[in-house]
Amino acid sequence: MTADTVQTFVANAERHHATVHRVARDEVAATVAESVDPPAVGVRLPWDLALPDSVATDPTPSELDAANTGVTAASLAVADYGTVVLESDAAGSESVSLFPERHVAVVRAGDVVPGMREAVGRLGDRLRDGASAVLATGPSATADMGELVIGAHGPREVEVVVVEGGDDE
Amino acid sequence: MSKPDSRAEKAARIAHLLETEGDAVAENTRGFNFARYDATEDLDDYEALKREARAIKEDAIERLPELLDDLRGAVEYRGGHLYVAEDAADANAYVSEVVDGANVVKSKSMTTEELELNEALEADGAHVTETDLGEWVLQLADEAPSHIVGPAIHKSREGIADLFAETFDLGDDERPETAEELTRFARERLLAEIREADVGVTGANFLTADSGSMALVTSEGNARKTVVVPDTHVAVAGVEKVVPTVEDLAPFVELIGRSGTGQDVTSYVSLFTPPTPSPPVDFDDADTPMAEPGTAAGDGASEPHPDREFHLVLVDNGRLAMREDEDLKETLYCIRCGACSNSCGNFQSVGGHAFGGETYSGGIATGWEAGVEGLDTAAEFNDLCTGCTRCVPACPVEIDIPWINTVVRDRVNRGADPGTFDPLVEGLTPDDEPAGLDPAKRLFGNFETLARLGSATAPLSNWGATLGPVRAAMDRWLGVARERELPAFERETLVDWFESRGGPRVSEGMARREAVLYPDVYTNHVAVDRGRAAVRTLEALGVRVTVPASAAVGSGRAPLSQGMIETARGKAERCVDALLPAVDAGRDVVVIEPSDLAAFDREYDRLVRDDDAERLAANSYEVLEYVFGLLENGADPGGLTAGDGEAVAYHAHCQQRTLGLEGHTVAVLDRLGYDVTTSETECCGMAGSFGYKSEYYALSMDVGEPLVEQFGDAGRVLASGTSCGEQLDALLGEPAEHPVEAVAPE
Numbered sequence: 074m075t076a077d078t079v080q081t082f083v084a085n086a087e088r089h090h091a092t093v094h095r096v097a098r099d100e101v102a103a104t105v106a107e108s109v110d111p112p113a114v115g116v117r118l119p120w121d122l123a124l125p126d127s128v129a130t131d132p133t134p135s136e137l138d139a140a141n142t143g144v145t146a147a148s149l150a151v152a153d154y155g156t157v158v159l160e161s162d163a164a165g166s167e168s169v170s171l172f173p174e175r176h177v178a179v180v181r182a183g184d185v186v187p188g189m190r191e192a193v194g195r196l197g198d199r200l201r202d203g204a205s206a207v208l209a210t211g212p213s214a215t216a217d218m219g220e221l222v223i224g225a226h227g228p229r230e231v232e233v234v235v236v237e238g239g240d241d242e
Numbered sequence: 243m244s245k246p247d248s249r250a251e252k253a254a255r256i257a258h259l260l261e262t263e264g265d266a267v268a269e270n271t272r273g274f275n276f277a278r279y280d281a282t283e284d285l286d287d288y289e290a291l292k293r294e295a296r297a298i299k300e301d302a303i304e305r306l307p308e309l310l311d312d313l314r315g316a317v318e319y320r321g322g323h324l325y326v327a328e329d330a331a332d333a334n335a336y337v338s339e340v341v342d343g344a345n346v347v348k349s350k351s352m353t354t355e356e357l358e359l360n361e362a363l364e365a366d367g368a369h370v371t372e373t374d375l376g377e378w379v380l381q382l383a384d385e386a387p388s389h390i391v392g393p394a395i396h397k398s399r400e401g402i403a404d405l406f407a408e409t410f411d412l413g414d415d416e417r418p419e420t421a422e423e424l425t426r427f428a429r430e431r432l433l434a435e436i437r438e439a440d441v442g443v444t445g446a447n448f449l450t451a452d453s454g455s456m457a458l459v460t461s462e463g464n465a466r467k468t469v470v471v472p473d474t475h476v477a478v479a480g481v482e483k484v485v486p487t488v489e490d491l492a493p494f495v496e497l498i499g500r501s502g503t504g505q506d507v508t509s510y511v512s513l514f515t516p517p518t519p520s521p522p523v524d525f526d527d528a529d530t531p532m533a534e535p536g537t538a539a540g541d542g543a544s545e546p547h548p549d550r551e552f553h554l555v556l557v558d559n560g561r562l563a564m565r566e567d568e569d570l571k572e573t574l575y576c577i578r579c580g581a582c583s584n585s586c587g588n589f590q591s592v593g594g595h596a597f598g599g600e601t602y603s604g605g606i607a608t609g610w611e612a613g614v615e616g617l618d619t620a621a622e623f624n625d626l627c628t629g630c631t632r633c634v635p636a637c638p639v640e641i642d643i644p645w646i647n648t649v650v651r652d653r654v655n656r657g658a659d660p661g662t663f664d665p666l667v668e669g670l671t672p673d674d675e676p677a678g679l680d681p682a683k684r685l686f687g688n689f690e691t692l693a694r695l696g697s698a699t700a701p702l703s704n705w706g707a708t709l710g711p712v713r714a715a716m717d718r719w720l721g722v723a724r725e726r727e728l729p730a731f732e733r734e735t736l737v738d739w740f741e742s743r744g745g746p747r748v749s750e751g752m753a754r755r756e757a758v759l760y761p762d763v764y765t766n767h768v769a770v771d772r773g774r775a776a777v778r779t780l781e782a783l784g785v786r787v788t789v790p791a792s793a794a795v796g797s798g799r800a801p802l803s804q805g806m807i808e809t810a811r812g813k814a815e816r817c818v819d820a821l822l823p824a825v826d827a828g829r830d831v832v833v834i835e836p837s838d839l840a841a842f843d844r845e846y847d848r849l850v851r852d853d854d855a856e857r858l859a860a861n862s863y864e865v866l867e868y869v870f871g872l873l874e875n876g877a878d879p880g881g882l883t884a885g886d887g888e889a890v891a892y893h894a895h896c897q898q899r900t901l902g903l904e905g906h907t908v909a910v911l912d913r914l915g916y917d918v919t920t921s922e923t924e925c926c927g928m929a930g931s932f933g934y935k936s937e938y939y940a941l942s943m944d945v946g947e948p949l950v951e952q953f954g955d956a957g958r959v960l961a962s963g964t965s966c967g968e969q970l971d972a973l974l975g976e977p978a979e980h981p982v983e984a985v986a987p988e
Contacts, residue, residue: 117538131535134528138437146539154507163542165533167470167520171463189507190492196513197488200453203320203544205518208495208511213463216270216392216503217376218421218428219399225375225425226432227463227509 078152079235082185086155089211090223091231097238098122101179105144108177108232112136115144116164118179122236132169143173143228147180147209150233151192154210157233158192161205170209176228178209182237249721249937256941259596263388263396264944267593270395275584275924277504278636284506285496295493296640299575302485303565309451309484310556316454322516322552326481333557334362337443337476340553343367344440347432347472349458349465350374351445352390352578353557354478356601356614359443371435373464375428382409388594389603391502391580396593399424432464437525442468446479447577448494449554452487455515456554459498461508469514473522474551481556482565482574488513494577497638502579517550519543564613569649573609575639582606582633582643587896587925587945588626596941597626605633605643612650621654625938628929629803630896631840645848651805655679673801674808682721686931687804690796690813693767696731704730723939726972729768736766736773740789747781754784754877757868758824761794762835764964772979775986776834776865782881782987783872788829793820798849799841803930807849814841814849818858831862834980836895836903836963837930839864843901864898865982866962870906873913882985885916890984891956893921893949893970895963896929907962907981914985919956923948926961928969946973960984 083093096104101118106125114132115124128144129136137143145166149158157178161167170176186192189208196206213227223229282288302309310326317324327333334357346368348354360370360381372381376394380387383405387393394402399421406427407417418427444465446456456477458465469475485491491513499505519542521532546552564570583589583604586597594603599611599619605627612620627647637643656676673688685692696703706712707728716722734742750756757780765773773789780787798813821831833839842862846855863871873879890911894904904920911918927945932938950973953959961967961978970978 117536119538119540131531131533131537133531134523134525137523137532138525138528148540156507160540160543161470161514161518161520162537162540163519163521163533163545163547164537164539165521165523166539167466167518168523168532171466171470189495193489193492193495197453199544200450200455200488200513200515203453203515203519203546205455205512205514205516205520205543207466207513208507210507210509213509214461215375215425217374217379217394217462218402218424219397220421222421222425224429225462225464226373226429226467 078185078187079182079237081152081187082150082155082235084155085153086211086233089155091155091211091233093233093235095182095235095237098236101234101236104234105177105179108234109142109144110175111142112140113142113144114140114169114173116146116162116166116169118146120181122179132165137168137172140173142175142177143169143171144177144179145170147178147233148184148206149192149195150180150185150235151189151208152185153188156192156208156210158196159207159209160199167207171227174224174228175230175232177232177234179234179236182235185235252937253940256592256596256937259592260940260944263593263595264591266398267388267396268590270392271389271584271590274503274580278501278581278584281500281504281506285500291493291497292638292640295497295638296575298485298490298493299639303482303571303574305486306481306484306565309486310481312451313449313454313484316452317552317554320454320515320517320546322454322554324554324556326556326558329559330357333357333478333555333559334359336555337478338363338366340474340476341366341368341441345435345438346370346441346443347373347436347439347468348443349445349460349468350377350393351443351478352387352601353445353480354443355387356559357478357557359478371432373432373436373468375425375462378428378432379405386595387603388598389580389583390578396595436467436471439472441474441476442472443476443478444468446477446483447498448491449479449484450486450488450491451484453515455488455513457491458512458514459508460510460512463510466510466512469512469516469518470520471523473549475516476553476555477516478555478557481558481561498577498579501581501636501638516552517546519545519547521547522549560614567613569646570609570613572641573606573613573646575641576606576610577639579638580604581636581638585632585636585924587630587632587923587927587929588628588941590924591944592941597623599623605647606641608650609643609646617650617653617657620650624650624654628925628932630925630929631844631900632896632924634900645845648802648805648807652807655683655805673806674812675806679806681719682935683804683806685720685722686934687801687806687809689800690763693731693763697733697735697767700731700733717936721936722934723936725939726934727968729764731767732770734770735794736761736770737789737791737794739770739774740777741791746786746788748784748786750786752784753786754872755830756786756828757830757832758793758821759787759789760821760831760833760838761789762833762838763796763800765834766794769964769980772834772983775980775983776832779869779882779982779986780832783869783877785872790820790824795820797838797841799837800930802841802845811849814846818846818850818854821858822854825857825861830868831858832865832868833862834865834982836864836898836901840897840901864903864906866907866910867903869985870910873910879914881987882914883988885911885914887915887917889917889919889957891919891921891953891959892981893926893953893959893961893966893978895961895966896925898962910985911981916984921949921952923952926966926969928965930965933965933969942969943973949973
């Protein structure tokens with residue numbers, strides 16, 4: 074994807090109250106380490122990327138419940154909306170991205186697509202194969218208590234780590 | 243026979259809701275509605291997106307049986323179960339068997355409200371907790387949703403704080419007060435319930451037949467927890483929610499949040515293909531890793547988790563019959579975004595507890611309730627649609643909601659008890675409607691007859707109508723609000739005036755264009771001044787104007803607003819016969835009353851032959867739209883009255899705005915040097931006969947309140963519609979002028 078697409082993603086994610094870090098592959102672990110509020114749980118990243126030791130993988134329900142931060146991968150991002158696409162998997166990414174008050178999502182720059190139409194287009198075959206995904210934009214929110222409140226059942230804070238300079242670009 | 247008691251009861255109920263829920267509903271719906279304008283403006287091609295969304299729903303409903311087969315194949319292939327329930331009892335019995343008295347957490351689902359699923363499960367020994375914050379508040383308060391998207395929008399923050407304190411017996415020091423504290427309190431309480439849950443019940447905004455996936459559009463994250471924590475997931479949705487493919491979701495994802503709450507996208511659009519691969523979160527075994535240790539992101543991402551169970555319950559409950567009903571069918575295209583409620587003047591004032599049935603509320607509710615619950619339920623609130631059409635451009639799937647309301651009103655009229663024949667009203671207003679029709683509807687539907695009598699007997703008729711005993715009788719027998727000033731009929735009609743001054747003044751040879759000024763009933767009999775002003779204005783711009791007596795017939799708009807479709811059809815045919823010869827002779831049709839133009843433009847293709855409707859609509863213009871066109875094409879505005887910087891406040895008629903014609907009036911006034919402020923409200927609240935009815939008078943005035951706030955200090959107020967003018971007169975104490983009266987030559 075072009076640098077402009079990533080730039081658009083950053084602007085729109087920030088508009089939706091997320092924080093974005095653009096880093097090289099070898100900076101990912103350090104950036105994640107700085108982004109977590111311990112205790113942190115996470116799901117091992119694909120793409121040969123390591124998580125810092127401060128993030129406990131293979132969490133139990135108790136650890137999930139106690140964690141302040143959850144770290145997961147995102148398979149896609151949507152520039153026009155600042156959205157990250159979080160796929161469900163056997164490793165428990167759905168729960169890890171949802172329960173803790175802060176969610177840190179790691180996405181490759183090459184997986185940032187311009188619009189919702191491209192994202193849904195890519196998800197077509199994935200869903201027909203049986204995948205599940207959530208298009209997540211910013212933190213959870215509610216307006217049911219009389220005014221807009223950030224953070225309802227899901228995270229109050231969202232940080233996105235965009236990994237640049239890989240083979241995928 | 244009239245029903246004075248039920249009118250009084252209805253008025254009292256509305257007054258109570260205005261008092262107790264009106265402020266919260268007004269603030270929230272208007273907030274959503276203004277946000278919708280901003281959010282849809284950002285879309286590159288909003289109209290094309292709406293057309294695409296509609297086409298997908300049209301196709302899906304057309305092919306529904308085939309798509310249901312495909313969906314069943316996809317769900318069962320993954321080991322899930324699909325059950326099509328005939329009615330509420332059938333659906334509830336199926337879900338009860340799955341739940342088997344266990345702990346249930348639910349995310350928001352209007353379909354389960356329709357089924358009264360919670361009550362059924364609880365009767366079977368289950369413990370049910372709503373996890374959407376708004377729904378939970380209602381569950382604690384034992385109230386029904388008042389809005390399909392924001393179920394508790396009628397509740398204030400203070401009211402929720404009191405409810406929590408009372409329900410959980412909280413001392414002063416533990417009582418949450420701010421929205422933040424209330425949210426946190428709810429989150430913690432609900433998380434405790436979610437941890438204990440055995441079954442999660444969700445709705446589904448969309449289902450994709452090709453993959454067996456469901457889309458859930460949410461912001462809180464409770465639906466995700468409901469799906470991921472317990473090992474059993476039951477999704478309940480109407481059969482109409484199926485679309486062919488995942489790719490078909492694209493326009494809806496872009497439209498639904500924008501249309502509903504004015505968000506460009508909600509925090510979460512979940513696309514679950516259940517049973518999902520996520521391991522359940524078993525808090526009974528809280529110290530064992532959820533997943534197989536060592537697994538990474540993406541592992542087994544397309545395999546259902548072996549411990550998961552999934553049931554999709556698709557509910558018919560009248561929907562498949564609606565699919566066969568040419569008029570109610572469009573209701574099935576509805577994506578439940580709530581835009582029709584938010585854009586509705588009456589809904590903004592009184593909310594879904596008045597403007598709704600057993601489950602659904604707002605404009606589209608009439609279609610849902612008529613199809614799902616039956617005409618009697620729909621009849622209870624159907625009158626609250628004034629036909630102002632402000633919901634029409636708001637609907638992301640282009641449903642003609644006012645037409646559905648008109649059709650249901652017609653069916654309600656026809657279902658009325660024929661034993662309640664009232665010879666007085668029947669004699670006054672013969673029409674094609676059934677004997678039991680509500681006398682007030684019959685009166686307003688036959689305004690044309692009344693106006694002809696009124697002019698013929700003026701001023702006596704006007705004097706008689708002001709007498710106390712006459713007003714009391716009108717109130718008692720016809721339900722005409724005593725507070726309303728009645729229209730004063732002119733002895734000399736516009737047609738008479740035009741003839742007596744000698745017909746057209748611009749010669750055929752000198753004419754820039756030739757036009758027929760349509761002498762609508764109101765202009766002809768009551769607001770003759772604006773008719774004279776229109777003639778003078780057009781002549782000053784070189785138009786050869788005629789006002790033929792043959793065209794002095796009602797457009798059918800008045801009976802249509804009462805649901806008297808056959809009467810309207812007769813009038814429409816007569817009107818077409820009167821106006822089309824002029825069109826065939828190359829003349830334009832100029833219309834003063836926006837609701838009549840809207841009838842030609844939006845409704846005649848349902849009442850008269852398609853090609854007649856098209857020809858009339860294509861050659862008809864709103865009077866200031868026509869003036870705008872003349873000026874744009876070089877006509878000299880010198881003969882018109884200039885504004886010289888004078889400040890004017892302008893309220894466009896709701897139907898004129900729906901037709902996209904507000905801007906023409908503003909542009910003409912601007913060009914003539916007026917300093918124009920336009921009204922921000924969706925509707926003045928009068929919307930034709932609505933505000934005359936005694937049971938709705940207070941509501942009508944409440945809807946007009948924002949106009950008082952905005953225009954209260956304005957020196958000169960202009961309004962395009964008759965009813966708007968009357969409402970502004972009642973609200974501001976000064977009659978509003980038609981813009982053409984401002985610009986007409988001295």
